[in-house]
Structures are given as structure tokens and as C-alpha cells.
Amino acid sequence: MAVTEPDTLPAAEWMTRPGLDRLAAALGAGEGCARYVGGAVRDTLLGLPVSDIDVATIHPPREVVARLQAAGIRAVPTGIAHGTITAVADGTVVEVTTLRHDVTTDGRHAEVAFTDDWQADAARRDFTMNALYAGMHDHRLHDYFGGVADLRAGRVRFIGDPLRRIAEDHLRILRFFRFLARFGDMPDPAGLEACIARANDLMALSRERIADELLKLLVARDAVGVLRLMTAQAIWLPVLPEIGPAAVDRLAVLVTAERAAGIPPDPVRRLAALLDAGNAEGVTARLKLSNLQRRRVATALGAATGNPLALGYRLGIEGAVDRLLLAGDPDAAAQVAAWQRPSLPLSGGALVERGLARGPDVARALREVEDRWIAEGFPDAARTAAIADAVVVQALRSSSN
Template sequence: MTEPLPTRIAPEWMRREDIAALVETLGAENARYVGGAVRDTLLGLPVKDIDMATVLEPDAVMERLKSADIHRIPTGIDHGTVTAVLPGGPVEITTLRHDVSTDGRRATVAFAEDWREDAARRDFTINALYADPLTGEVFDWFDGLADLAARRVRFIGDARQRIREDHLRILRYFRFQARFGSQPADEEAESACAELAATLKGLSRERVGMEMMNLLGLPDPAPTIARMAELGVLAVILPEADPVALAALVAQEKAQAIAPEALRRLAALLPAQVPLAEQIASRFRLSGAQKKRLALAAAREDEPGEPRALAYRLGRESALDRLLIAGADTAALGQWDIPAFPLKGGQIVARGVSAGPEVARVLRRVEDRWIAEGFPAAPRIDALLDAELTGQAQ
């Protein structure tokens, strides 16, 4: 039998001075904590972001923050969200709302005064938990506490209706399932996601890419990614993916105590084809640096080569990508610092080589010898240069 969760919370973050001042400014009767902060506190997890819901309309929130000299940002004021910038970190404050209309991508909302009505428009029961800012009493209208205790990710109300309101909820479902869910998963949720998977095509690539990267960055997304493939969801957004390769990578990361890395996981999912990797990076709206790293991982071969030589030529991150995807040992990189090549072009010119392309060629050949010998100290460079200039093997 599942152990029930407490119906009150009393975390350290609720006792922060800046949080207490914010509650006093808004009025404890006007505001409640909501969503991830409440959920993660109940699970004993670190709380990163604090969100509040309020019956006050955005202009009133702005005015109260101003009167208390609390820095405020109208983050999404048209949709009811104001950010209070506090010494301990920002807090998003959103006016209670209900949906007037939705098209699967955007919602037109109206402000409300009913807490349950606000909760009803949220995605999952475990995200519709509110807490009184003074007593910590948890308000739960949709059995979110029971679902959280059972590690069950369940849509509020009709799963298909929730997804039709915002198609991105399909990917959010799988991310929350990977983070919090147990098996077997909620049958209605999976069925709805499979049935409406094609609606993901209507979303912006950036939103899809961001959600996928968040999912891939979790401790072990491999079983969830495999399930997405089975249900036909993965084929809509990333048909090139190989879930088996991801599972192998995650196993290597765990075995070698390497921290999870979303971009590396994405690289493992994709075949070793540089143009395809660059195409996916553009599809997901990744940064230039991320695109370059994904392409380097896609240029891999079956045998990645000597780890330190790989790290010297590609950088530590890209070397780890290739080694782990190949199932190779990364221990040689450990605390090793990538050295700087100690030979300069001027030293070669001083030995009688005319300035120009030949200097670069000699420099490159000596560098290759230096790498092959395992990066010996600077005194060895003179011998390697002598050998190169005289055509000797050593």
C-alpha cells in the first residue's frame, strides 16, 4: 500500500525573509504557492523555482510590489504573470485564470477568482497542488497527492481535452513520466498521447526542441524514449532516433560516473551522419556551439581512438561524447589537463626553414609526433623537431 503524503508543508524556503516579505506585500489571503515548489517539497527534492498564484490582477500585483520597493518584471503580464526579483531568487506570481479559447499552441485566458477553476486548467494532477503561504496547508482538488504518492502522472480531467488545449503537453507528459512516474504508466494518458501525436507537428520547432532537451537531461530518459517510440510519438518529432543506442549510452554514463548531458544523449540517438546532425540541430533551434558539438559527435567512428589524443584534438566534451557513445573507457581523461603545444613557428624559422606554408607543415608533423608520444614535456620537442627536419624516425 502506498504511504500517503503529508497535507502540510514546512520547508526552509518558506521561512526565507524575502519570501515572508513578499507574502506580506501580496497578503497571505490573496496568494498560494503552486506547482513544482509544492510538488518537489512533498517529495523531499530540492526546490529550484518558486511560483505563486494570486487572486490579485497583474496591475495590482505590480502596484503592491512597487509600494514595497520589490523589483518587478512584467514577464507575461498579458497572461497574468509578474516576476518578483528577490535576493534569494525570482518568484513568478500569476493571477488565477481560466481558458477562454485554445488552439493547441496558444490560449486566450480570462482572470478568475476561484482557486479550483485555476487548478482545473493545469496539465497534471501532481502540478495542481497549492499551499497556504502561512500554514503550509496543501489544497488538492484532483487527487494529486495520491497520484504523487503512487508516482502516477495523470492528466486533469479528460486527457485528450488537455492535449488539444496545448499539444506540447504530450512531451511534457513523457518528461514528467521520466522524472516522477512509475510503471505501468497511466493507460489513458499514454493512449491520448499516441492518438494525438500528430498534433506535435503544429508546434514551433524551438518549443519541441526545448522540451526534448529537458527530457534527455534527466537521470535516465531511455525507458521513456523507448516507450515514445513504441507509441509512435518519437517518429513525429525525431524519426531518425535509435532508442537502443540511448540506453547503451546511459548505461555507460552510470558505469563511469559521468554526469547526464542532454546534447550527448541526443547525439547517441542519431546515426553517425554529420549533415543529419546539423539538420537536427537546426530543427531544434540549437545554438551554434551545440550544433558544432553535435556534428563532431556525428563524425565518430566505431573506434574512437586514444582518449587523450581525442580530447586534445576535439576538446574534452566532444571526446567524452565519442568515447561514451562508443562504450570506451574515459578514465584516462580523469583530472588530466589538456596541454598546450609548446612549439612555435618562430622556433622552426630559427632552424633554417623559410617562413611560409612549410613552417605550418613542419609544425603539424611535429605536433602529430608529440601527440603520438603522449604529450611529452617541452625538452622532448627539440628532439622531435630535429627528427622531423633530418627525416629521422625518432
């Protein structure tokens, strides 16, 4: 990825969102008291769209709340114990966090203390590319650990000692690989070595946190290449041994099919590619996915046989597209994705009017009509009526015998 190297952050659409100027004034950005930080700065340097905006400030949390309220900006204490206030200014939502440094950590949680030292705040962040700041008023860049150079090189690098950073938060192992898949061209050797050495630390994490990182990684730019690296180095072995070389091969088939069909990547579909009918139920339960996500994975792993449109009708568009892409059939998947699923132009009441008694006979006959309608390629109402006539005649004859 090409990275610009200005002294100031390039102009971007998100900087003109309503309320940001009011927020900057309320926090004293003109006096150097508040700066944009993290993803918004990183992604702007990469020319990527920005969704979430984060601001760091020297002001303690209670003062942040007081300043926002005085300026008529809504302040929501979403994480005030850790220094985070959600500011809502003219509809624009911004996370405002007081500068801080870690006091104690246990690999999952940290106790923090507030500070007015910008470099100390930067030093507690995970990767150099995430420790970039830009003034809210002048957009001047502040880079304490070579993050811009690492962005330019496509290098994902821990700040400080990688082993220590992983000990502070074990999730950083998975974040290292996710950021490598999204932004990187090369892993920092020391960081990769530390992740390999501490892979067993992943067992201390909640399965929800693991699932969240995995789903994000799966839709990253180089998900297949990075997952190959992770399986080669046994990163998943302690928590998801099902993700091996064969699973990544299946994912590669899916990614190729998605691109050929022009269908955007989907994390749940890509997770299904890593699984099979024998392990999917256990893995999705272990990861504590929602019931909807678990059903989608199970549906995706079924057989993609017969007419693609018939599959789309019976499973729904999403389920059929998932199956067809997992089967490596991009043409059929694209056909179903562009299809408007029709409704059967006939009701059970129409069969009663033709002479069937209400009850199980109507339900059976309606299923038969639907099956024939699907087999004939979803004909119009006139042809469907003719099918219904034939089905009712057959049903009445059978009941009279």
C-alpha cells in the same frame, strides 16, 4: 519515489531565501491571497531540490505591481498580459501569476481571464502533480485533484479529460512522457491512450518547443524506458520518425556507459545517441538547435579510434568524452574527463630560431612536431625541443634537395 503526506509542506532550504517573507507580506499571504504553486511544491514533497519558485495570487496583475512597488520589491512585467509578474526581492526571483482560467485555446496558445477561484486555476493546469498549492505563510497544502496521491503512486495523470487537455495545448503530449520519465512509475491509462490517439497533433507545434521537451526528457530518470514506450506507440512518428527502436538501443548503451564512467548525463550527447551520421544534420537543423549544439552532435558521431588522450587533445575534452561514451567505452571516457589537456610547449618562433624561413614551412613543421608530440604521449619541454630539432633538420634537408 517516497512522498510525504503532511497537511503542510515540509521545511526546505528554498523557503528561507531572502525576500520571501517580504513578498508574502506584500501579497497578503496571511489573508490567503497568495500561495506557492507547481514545481516547488511538488519537488519539496518528493524531497528534491527546488530552483524556480512560482506563486499564485488572487490579485490582478496591476495590483500585484502596485503592491510590490509599495513594498520596495522590483516588479518586472514579463508576461503581464497573461498575468505573470517577475518579482525580485532581496535577490530572490519569483514568478507571481494571477489566478486564471482559459477562455479559448487553439492547441498552441490560450486566451485567459483572471479569477479569484483557486480550484478554477488548478483545473486549467496539465497534471494533478502540478496543481498543488501551499500557503506562503503557513505552508498548508491545497490539493484539489488528488495530486499528492498521484505523486505517491508515481502516476502522471491529466486533470479532467485528457483529450480536452491535449486539445488545449498539444505540447502536453510530450510533457506527459517527460513527467513520466522524471517522476512516474506508471502512465495513467486514459492519459496514455489520449496521447497515442492525438500524436499527429504534434505536427502543429514549433520544432523549437519539440526540441526543448525532447532535451529535457533525455536527461530524466527513466528516459530509456519512456522512449521505448513512445517508439512502441509511434508517438514520435509524425515529427521525428528517426527515433525508432534502434535509436533507443543506442541511447541505452550510452546511458550505461555514462553511469559506469561516473559522468553526468547531457541532453545534447544523448540526442546524438538517437541519431547517426546519415540523419544527424537534417534532424538537428529541423529542431533548430544552435550551431554550437549541431557541431557537438556531429563531433560526437565521429569514430572513437586511437589513443583516448590523443582524441581528447584534438577534439577537446567534451568532444572526446562524447565519442567514447557513445562507443560504449566508459573507462576511456573517464580517463579523458579527468585529464588536464596540455598545450604544446613550443611555438613557430622557436622553429624560425632553428633556421626555418617564416611562412608555410614553419606551419608544416609545427604540425609535424605536434603530431610526434601527441604520438609520444605529450612529453615535456626538453623532449619536445629534441623533436623540434629533428623535424627542422629534416625540413632543411628536404628544402636543399
